[in-house]
Structures are given as C-alpha cells and as structure tokens.
Amino acid sequence: MSETPNTAFSLEGRKVWVAGHRGMVGGAIVCRLAQEPCEIVTAGRETVDLARQTEVEDWMENARPDVVVVAAAKVGGIGANDSLPAEFLYDNLMIEANILHGAWRTGAAKVLFLGSTCIYPRLAPQPIPEDSLLTGPLEETNQWYAVAKIAGVKLCDAYRRQYGADFISAMPTNLYGPFDNFSLENGHVLPALLRRIHEAKEARARSVTVWGTGKPLREFMHVDDMADAAVFLLRHYSREGPINVGTGREISIRELAETIASVVGFEGTLDFDSSKPDGTPRKLTDVGRLSALGWQASTELRGGLEQTYRWYLDNLAGTGLERARPAAGG
Secondary structure, X not given: OOOOOOOOOOOOOOEEEEEOOOOHHHHHHHHHHOOOOOEEEOOOOOOOOOOOHHHHHHHHHHHOOOEEEEOOOOOOOHHHHHHOHXXXXXXXXXXXXXXXXXXXXXXXXXXXXXXXXXXOOOOOOOOEOHHHOOOOOOOHHHHHHHHHHHHHHHHHHHHHHHXXXXXXXXXXXXXXXXXXXXXXXXXXXXXXXXXXXHHHHHOOOOEEEEEOOOOOEEOEEEHHHHHHHHHHHHHHOOOOOEEEEOOOOOEEHHHHHHHHHHHHOOOOEXXXXXXXXXXXXXXXXXXXXXHHHOOOOOOOHHHHHHHHHHHHHHHOOOOOOOOOOOOOOO
C-alpha cells in the first residue's frame, strides 16, 4: 500500500507531554523533542500515578497538553512476563486507558501510543506486516503484555472512529540503548546479555551461559532512532491501526551474543542452554509503510552496541543497580 506523508501537523508552540519520560524510550523522546520548537512537560510518579484514573485526569485537566506521547508502560523480558502476568496485563491496561481517555477529555490535538511488535501472532508472516494483527495466537511468554498493547491500539482506533481524534499507534521493534534495564532477572535479551558478558569478563570467567538455542532471529533498533521516528510520525502520520518502526534487518541471538562479546572484549566461550525458552522463532518487522513515508533507521548495530556499552561502563558497571533517568521538568 502506498503512503503519502501528511505534513499538516506542526509541533511549533505545542505543549507536549511525554508520559514515561524517565524510561529509556520516553527519555530519548524528550531529548529528541528538545530540538523542536515545542514546550515539553513531564510528570513523575511522585506527581501522578498513571494507573489511577482520577490522578491522571486531574493532572491532565490542569496541564492541558496539546500533544501526548504514551511511552509509559510496565516492561520486562521473558522471565518477568511469565512470572508477573497480572501486573503486566493490569498495569499496562490502566496506564494506557487512563492517558488516552484523559487526552480525549482534555482535547489533545495529537496522541502517539507506543506499543510493541510482540502484539503480532507468534507465527506471523515474516517480515511482519501491520495487517497480521489478530490473525493468529500470540507468543505465550509475553502474551499478557501483548494483549494490553493490542487493547491500546484498538482504543486509539476507537477514539478516531467515534470522535475523530488524531490518535496514532506505533509498534517499535526490540529497542536498546542508554538507560535500558540491565537487570539479569527481568531485562530484555540485549541489555541482560551485555551485562552478563561484561561481568564474565571482569570475573575472568571461561564461559557465559545464554538462554535458549541461539537460533531465534531478532531485530534490534537503537532508542535514539525510535525517538526520531516518534517525532516524524507526530508530524507526518495520521491513520488508524499500527505502524511498524524498525530497521528491517535481523540477527540471530547467537550472532548477537558473539557481537556483544566482541564489543565487550570477552574471550571465553558462549554456552547455549537449550532447556530455556527461545520465545518467538523469528520476529522481523515489515517497515515498508514507514519507509514509504520517508523515514529509515540510521544507527548500525555494532556502533549502537559500542555506544551503549560505553554508557554502561560510565554509569552502571560494578554498581549492581539500575540507574533511573533524571527527572526532566517534573
């Protein structure tokens, strides 16, 4: 399907609320928006609990943002999704419903809802087109998060149909970069691997165990590219349904682990534990729709990994703690 950029929406003079500004994605979007002629507003947990409707509506009634970016979510890897199903479903449903309804009630001119490519069926066609949504069973290991994000997409569509609201939905592929969650227990595969391999190097370990067979194929995009895509979509896109945001390039988990080991300087072996779940066998996004609009990711994977590892060394290495992004205006 051909796409024509819609350049009618301007950010100039707009008050833009980035919900989830202390997370990796939200923080990167705040930094990218700083280059635009708009006013950025934020609200931390100490100001408003996004899972509580009255708090969200009261804050939005007072702040009156013109544009809302929904980057707030409860996120985690396979282990976290599998062990905390109620939290992943309930928290994400509440956060997105409260913000989207509040945006409609307070007359926001534009809303960008960020989901995930995990909304697509486990065995979706590859690369995954947007129209494969709801055509098959989800991957069981992250179904709770996926169901919540599907609900968010449909809620955006519902407000568009019933009220003509300019609500759009973007589905990023696997993201990485500074301020990621490097937890070994509930982080995503890339940051968790980077930390595990770094700690193995520091401990002079002979090997590192990697979950699964190493065969699954994944796509990874630097968070700064996602932030740039978010601003592009706010300015140039207005349509029902999800739009994929990715690189269109994939790599096996084995190749990813080997690349990280090379970046870190780990010279031991990588042992793949096939008793652990692999997750979806392949997940590559079809980014044809976004490419046709004129946007493409620009960060090469190894260069992005090198930058991320430098940030990790400067901020987290040896602390055993996850560092929160500093508050930006609230």
